[in-house]
Amino acid sequence: MIKRYSRKELTDIWSEENKYKIWLDVEVAAAEAMEKLSQIPKGVAKIVKKKARIDVNRIHKIESKVKHDVIAFLTSVTEKAGINARYLHQGMTSSDVLDTSFNIQMVQSGKIILKDLDQILKVLKKKANKYKFTPCMGRSHGIHAEPVTFGLKLASFYEEFKRNKKRLVNAIDEVSTCAISGAVGTFANINPNVEKHVAKKLGLKVEPISTQIIPRDRHAFYFSVLGIIAGSIERVAIEIRHLQRTEVYELQEYFSKNQKGSSAMPHKKNPILSENLTGLARMVRSAVIPALENIALWHERDISHSSVERNIGPDANITTDFALVRLTNILDNMIIYPKKMLKNINITKGLIFSQEIMLELTKSGLSREQSYRIVQNHAKKCLDKNLNLFDVISSDKLIMKKITPKKLKSIFSYTKHFKNINFIFRRVFR
Numbered sequence: 001m002i003k004r005y006s007r008k009e010l011t012d013i014w015s016e017e018n019k020y021k022i023w024l025d026v027e028v029a030a031a032e033a034m035e036k037l038s039q040i041p042k043g044v045a046k047i048v049k050k051k052a053r054i055d056v057n058r059i060h061k062i063e064s065k066v067k068h069d070v071i072a073f074l075t076s077v078t079e080k081a082g083i084n085a086r087y088l089h090q091g092m093t094s095s096d097v098l099d100t101s102f103n104i105q106m107v108q109s110g111k112i113i114l115k116d117l118d119q120i121l122k123v124l125k126k127k128a129n130k131y132k133f134t135p136c137m138g139r140s141h142g143i144h145a146e147p148v149t150f151g152l153k154l155a156s157f158y159e160e161f162k163r164n165k166k167r168l169v170n171a172i173d174e175v176s177t178c179a180i181s182g183a184v185g186t187f188a189n190i191n192p193n194v195e196k197h198v199a200k201k202l203g204l205k206v207e208p209i210s211t212q213i214i215p216r217d218r219h220a221f222y223f224s225v226l227g228i229i230a231g232s233i234e235r236v237a238i239e240i241r242h243l244q245r246t247e248v249y250e251l252q253e254y255f256s257k258n259q260k261g262s263s264a265m266p267h268k269k270n271p272i273l274s275e276n277l278t279g280l281a282r283m284v285r286s287a288v289i290p291a292l293e294n295i296a297l298w299h300e301r302d303i304s305h306s307s308v309e310r311n312i313g314p315d316a317n318i319t320t321d322f323a324l325v326r327l328t329n330i331l332d333n334m335i336i337y338p339k340k341m342l343k344n345i346n347i348t349k350g351l352i353f354s355q356e357i358m359l360e361l362t363k364s365g366l367s368r369e370q371s372y373r374i375v376q377n378h379a380k381k382c383l384d385k386n387l388n389l390f391d392v393i394s395s396d397k398l399i400m401k402k403i404t405p406k407k408l409k410s411i412f413s414y415t416k417h418f419k420n421i422n423f424i425f426r427r428v429f430r
Contacts, residue, residue: 001318005280010321013108014314020054022101023073026198027088030096030180033197040087048088051081070094091190095301096180099214102309103175104202106222109317110172113229116324117165121158123332125429128154132421135414136250136341137352142242144348146355147414149421150250150341154331155428157236164229171225174218178202179210184300211300216291223291223312226320230284233323237277240330244271250341254333273330280323287312345414350389354379356411357393357403364402374399 001011012018031045055076063072070089078085089097132151137144180195181187187195199206207214243250253271255261261268290312294305345352354375361371378392390412393399400408410416 001315001322005322006318007322007325009112010109010318011314013105013112014318016056017054019101019105020056020059020073022104023070023097024048024052024054024077025202026097026100026180027074027077029198029201030090030092030194031088032201033191033194034087034090036197037191037193039191040090041084044084044087047084048077048081052077052085053080055080068094070097091182091188091194092180093183093212095210095213096182098306099210100178100180100198100202100204102313103177103204103214105313106175106219106317107172107203109321110168110175110222113226113317113321113324114165114168114172116321116328117161117168117229120324120328120331121161121165123328124154124158124161127151127331128158128425128429131336131338132425133418134336134338134341135345135418136338137344144344144352146352147345147417149418150336150338152421152424153239155425157232159428160232160235164225164232167225167228171222175222176204177207177214177218178204179207179214181207181210181212183212185210185212213297213301213305216294216297216305219309220288220291220295223287223316226316227285227288229320230281230323233327234278234281236327236331237274237281240274240334241271241278244274248340248344250337250344252335252337253330254335273326277323277327277330280319284316284319284323287316349382349387350412351379351382352414353389353412357399357408360403360407360411361399366402 003011028045028049031040031048034040035042035045058079059069059072059076062075063069066072066075074085074089077088128151130151131154132149134150135147136150136153138146138148178195178199179185180190180198181192182190195206198204240251240253242248244252252269253273255269260266261270261272290308294308297305358368358371358375361374362368366374374396378389378396381387382389382392390408393408394405403411
């Protein structure tokens with residue numbers, strides 16, 4: 001990813017330097033196991049670990065000639081560590097190093113993204129409780145439906161990101177495997193105990209069966225979870241964008257003192273950060289289909305997945321991390337306008353209480369169809385002539401025979417819509 005949408009914590013994980021460092025860790029751990037099994041001389045792992053140095057430029061220079069990254073890496077290590085390094089990689093194949101290392105990078109990234117999720121959950125919980133009973137308009141199809149609270153909106157986001165955290169924990173576990181099984185995964189030239197040692201040393205689990213590569217359904221699950229997280233990010237971002245529209249303006253992204261909204265129009269305050277997140281979410285989700293297509297490879301292996309993962313591995317993880325951190329900052333600093341929320345609730349002059357009027361009529365003996373038709377006709381009249389529904393209903397003699405004035409007045413109150421807010425919050429924040 002470009003630096004504009006990257007954080008150092010993630011770019012360091014996906015740097016060439018870190019990748020080759022992990023490769024060396026894999027090779028040294030395998031050498032340790034081989035020494036214990038008397039397959040290579042004692043002290044090889046110690047010497048290599050002490051003398052080997054990662055020289056990215058040198059590895060790339062060798063690769064330009066040999067056209068093989070792992071061979072280039074091993075050649076570079078041998079140049080630094082000396083003749084003892086010839087015992088590295090005994091009975092192993094390139095995928096043993098590449099796949100195990102790729103999984104480690106995924107785990108490292110996933111753990112940081114988990115911390116990002118913890119932060120966004122912390123902010124959402126704080127804001128949800130702050131605006132727990134702040135009335136605002138609930139909308140379906142973009143149209144006023146019935147009142148909710150702003151805290152309830154935020155609690156909904158909290159619950160979703162709580163699910164995302166659980167999914168990511170499972171996805172990290174899914175890719176926390178190690179394969180050191182040699183060509184076509186049969187252990188023909190390497191002892192399975194080497195794999196067991198490497199897995200334990202590097203904090204991974206043994207891959208039960210690898211076909212020279214670690215099965216890519218594991219990675220597809222991980223990237224799919226990132227795609228779902230991206231969808232959740234966009235859901236929040238779109239809500240912010242809609243609520244910041246001029247005619248709604250119930251909230252706004254923080255706008256700093258010297259910030260400019262438009263090169264042409266000085267009055268503009270645009271939700272650029274939320275719009276940015278919508279775009280970044282698309283980028284993360286674009287990695288899901290290639291990850292799913294990587295599952296089906298030829299026979300025991302091919303490398304059609306390799307070029308895909310060299311792109312989506314860093315890009316999807318780095319972008320997800322950046323987007324989560326940005327969204328957390330937006331939520332923590334956004335400006336809320338409770339008075340405008342209340343004003344918007346009243347903009348339709350009581351039409352949002354139509355359901356309860358209909359229900360009261362059905363309780364009085366009218367059929368649901370007849371009750372619906374009566375209330376709907378009055379609602380249409382109010383919309384067409386900009387009338388207040390309470391006044392129109394109050395002048396309907398049939399309705400007033402069925403509903404007392406006191407009851408009618410109680411219907412036109414949004415507070416009763418919040419009687420179960422505490423109940424919902426207990427379920428979410430238990």
